[in-house]
Amino acid sequence: MSESVPMPGALLAADGVPLKARLARQRRLRQLKAVLLVLPLMLFLLLTFLLPIGALLTRSVDNPEVAAVLPQTGRALAGWDGRALPGDDAFLALAQDLARAKEEKTVPELAKRLNMEEPGFRSLLQKTARKMPLAAGEAPKAALLDIDERWGELPYWRAIARNGHTVTPYYLLSALDMQQGADGTPELKAEEERAFLSIFGRTLWMSFWVTVWCLLLGYPLAYWLSQLPARRSNLLMILVLLPFWTSVLVRVAAWIVLLQREGLINSALMALGLTDAPLELAFNRVGVYIAMVHILLPFVILPAYSVMKSIPPSYMRAAISLGDHPFAAFWKIYFPQTVSGVAAGALLVFIMCIGYYITPALLGSPEEQMVSYYVAFYTNVTINWGMAAALGTLLLVATLLLYAVYQRLVGSDKLSLG
Amino acid sequence: MLPAYASLPEKAWFWLFRIFNVLVLLFLVSPLFAIVPLSFSADSFLVYPIRAFSLRWYEAFLTDGEWTRALMNSFIVAPAATLIATVLGTLASVGLASREFPAKSLLMGILVSPMVVPVVIVGVGAYLFFAPLGLTGSYLGLVLVHAALGVPFVVITVSATLAGFNTNLIRASASMGAGPLTTFMKVVMPLVAPGIISGALFAFATSFDEVVVTLFLAAPEQMTLPRQMFGGIKENISPAIAAAATILILFSVALLLTLEWLRGRAERMRTRKA
Known part of the structure; x- marks a missing residue:
């Protein structure tokens, strides 16, 4: 098409080809170059990430x-x-x-x-x-x-x-506490045979509370840090970032030290006379909540902080100078501007929670184990690949649905770390 | 600061708010401060008060074959995984930064997904997929999956840096006669390097802290430090774990300082430009 006789008045490049055609060619070349740059990583992820997940998905229906x-x-x-x-x-x-x-x-x-x-x-x-x-x-x-x-x-x-x-469909149905009836249609199992629905429920319930606690503790702290002068907030930010960068295993070990029966918290409470006998803080739900909130709190604080930093203080000042009570000004003017950023952080925390394995495994009783634990259990202990894969598949579906919502909320190209 | 004319409820609120936040900060750092002193305890149990101090647990850590092998393995796997993730991730980010890229947000979603997919799923999937290929119980298999887990961090940080990069600088450099290589080394690299380095540090930390995939893929010869700690905490938690934890905390302090320095440097370059 570049050989066609140029229209009179059409712009030509130095070699006589219409400029439009040259530009289009350049554009295609640039596109090709960009694709070639992304290709190695795509192939790498295909082999090390996507195909393994595919193997898991096929195992859940393999018979x-x-x-x-x-x-x-x-x-x-x-x-x-x-x-x-x-x-x-x-x-x-x-x-x-x-x-x-x-x-x-x-x-x-x-x-x-x-x-x-x-x-x-x-x-x-x-x-x-x-x-x-x-x-x-x-x-x-x-x-x-x-x-x-x-x-x-x-x-x-x-x-x-x-x-x-x-x-x-056996494994996937079992993972939902269902079975094929005599005529082949899926039906819910008898009450006493159900197991997994309550585990999914527990996973979502615990993730919900961890997220709520992260918001309750993280939002005020992020607000405070965003209001401080830069020097002080940077210094205090280190206290948020240091645990963020510390190994999860280290933090779980540290919480065991603090929360166990002979731990620091119990000794302190008893020394203060607040309790006579040591409280059970580790190896139950309290311990799992404390450690998970500790691990995930920075994931709420950091995005909330960066959103709050971008809100000009003049809005609040304007509202107060016009006669609003500071609390009302905060609620009507400031808070709505932070909602989307903070919600994105909270959603990310929730997504990470539902896949948690290490913390409940080390700090919880059997009552605190979430879906991931049972995926590992069926893989390592009973070697029932179909069941492990089916539970994994459902967990993956839940995660990806939430991730899609998250992408809607944030836009993947706007993701940032700290 | 509180103005002098603040009323009593205002004062009360001001202080309550501060105390609350200081407590939250304390909550965040207290575990780290709680475990470090215990690593210097002469006792065999991880409990306070510390009756006598000694370095015996560091000695135990550094002379025990299992711990030193785990430390070595971590320093084999993490750098290798970081290298792969950083090189491939940086190239891909440069490609994605092009304005004409087709299906950009979908692709970005896929590249970032290893960050959100539960690690147990990655671990079991990798085991299922790698076992027939003979890649389970090998360093290679472990390095490959750790690299995949590190990719999102590199892509996110490098993409963010590239988004702030002014492409006119490349044209300016070319117009003054610099070749593509010189332009890349002298103009692009110094501005983009902080993003690449912090992405690499994230990838390193990801691999260095990874337990679950290692749990499924590694044979005893490939036990990494976190994997060894996982086993240790599960079976009997001894001060050797506190020693390992202290070493890891020092390590994260070093990582954090490097990152803060990079951030400061990038900020200075930006303000100088303005």
């Missing part, structure tokens, strides 16, 4: 066991309606699959998976597999029912039929 170990049974149950016992072909397929599984030593992983769906399945499978293969000519249905009459019960067959696919 290889039944499809791999009981392929024939899966096919035989494909058109089964789940209302009456399946036909002879399904029993035969199951016997053949189990015989092969016994040979290939894949029964334990199958048993572990199906036992999650239907308690008792582990023993049923182990018992049945031991008797495999069936003698030639033996009727499979009668033989299996003879080994264990539970093969005549529908829930066991339904569990196999449900898991014929390599993808399952």
